[in-house]
Amino acid sequence: MIDEQIYRRFNHTVAACFVVYFLFPQEIFGIERSIFIILFWLLVVTIEILRFQKGIKIIGLRDYEKNRIAGFVWFASGSCLLLGLYELDLVPQNFVIGTIIMAAYTDPLIGESAKNWGDIIGILSGLACSFAIYQIIIGGFFYPIIGSIVAVAAEKPKIKWFDDDFAMQLFPILAMSILYAYGIGPDLIDEGILIKGDA
Amino acid sequence: MKITKIYIGILYIVTIVCSLLFIIEEHYNIAILLILGNAIPGYPLAKSLLEKNGN
Numbered sequence: 001m002i003d004e005q006i007y008r009r010f011n012h013t014v015a016a017c018f019v020v021y022f023l024f025p026q027e028i029f030g031i032e033r034s035i036f037i038i039l040f041w042l043l044v045v046t047i048e049i050l051r052f053q054k055g056i057k058i059i060g061l062r063d064y065e066k067n068r069i070a071g072f073v074w075f076a077s078g079s080c081l082l083l084g085l086y087e088l089d090l091v092p093q094n095f096v097i098g099t100i101i102m103a104a105y106t107d108p109l110i111g112e113s114a115k116n117w118g119d120i121i122g123i124l125s126g127l128a129c130s131f132a133i134y135q136i137i138i139g140g141f142f143y144p145i146i147g148s149i150v151a152v153a154a155e156k157p158k159i160k161w162f163d164d165d166f167a168m169q170l171f172p173i174l175a176m177s178i179l180y181a182y183g184i185g186p187d188l189i190d191e192g193i194l195i196k197g198d199a
Numbered sequence: 200m201k202i203t204k205i206y207i208g209i210l211y212i213v214t215i216v217c218s219l220l221f222i223i224e225e226h227y228n229i230a231i232l233l234i235l236g237n238a239i240p241g242y243p244l245a246k247s248l249l250e251k252n253g254n
């Protein structure tokens with residue numbers, strides 16, 4: 001039997017690979033790459049609808065996810081939304097890259113740390129992990145501090161119809177982007193373009 | 200179970216390919232994050248799968 005706990009964590013961290021989107025050319029087979037975001041999201045939603053309708057058992061899902069939208073749908077929705085916001089020129093590229101990788105790693109880390117060493121260590125490890133990832137991707141201290149605090153705060157509330165996999169992507173990027181757009185935060189290197197030539 | 204194992208194999212391939220693409224494009228920071236972040240749960244998962252297969 002597969003260790004479902006490790007399997008679930010691995011599924012979560014693999015989601016960081018969503019950032020490979022920025023290496024894609026603007027057009028794939030003559031179709032705008034942004035269309036593929038919508039197609040991918042529709043594919044994920046279709047799988048979820050089939051899971052509900054046909055009662056398909058997916059290994060790694062938690063018991064409480066049986067009768068509600070699964071975490072992978074929330075995460076994919078969050079990542080697709082972030083990529084869409086980038087395509088609409090509403091958020092800087094490095095915020096999107098940092099936030100997707102951060103959410104993919106920080107959420108399972110908080111869960112694992114809290115389970116083994118308690119809630120406080122869970123929060124502290126979450127803050128350290130998210131800060132480190134933002135620092136590596138965005139640089140500086142202002143945005144990594146804001147992003148990591150908002151991300152960990154967004155992970156905590158347990159709301160049935162609003163998953164932390166989505167909240168941990170949406171709220172940090174909104175906070176950082178608003179501060180950046182209104183000139184409250186510092187300027188970004190190369191205006192936040194980390195992967196050049198994708199646009 | 201067989202489908203799950205194939206799916207896990209695909210996840211490993213996706214991780215390796217994405218990391219390699221970022222290395223080729225010289226975005227080493229992203230590549231290292233992808234490799235390290237996925238190795239932490241990926242290694243014990245692979246180990247457990249291989250052990251079960253060995254038995």
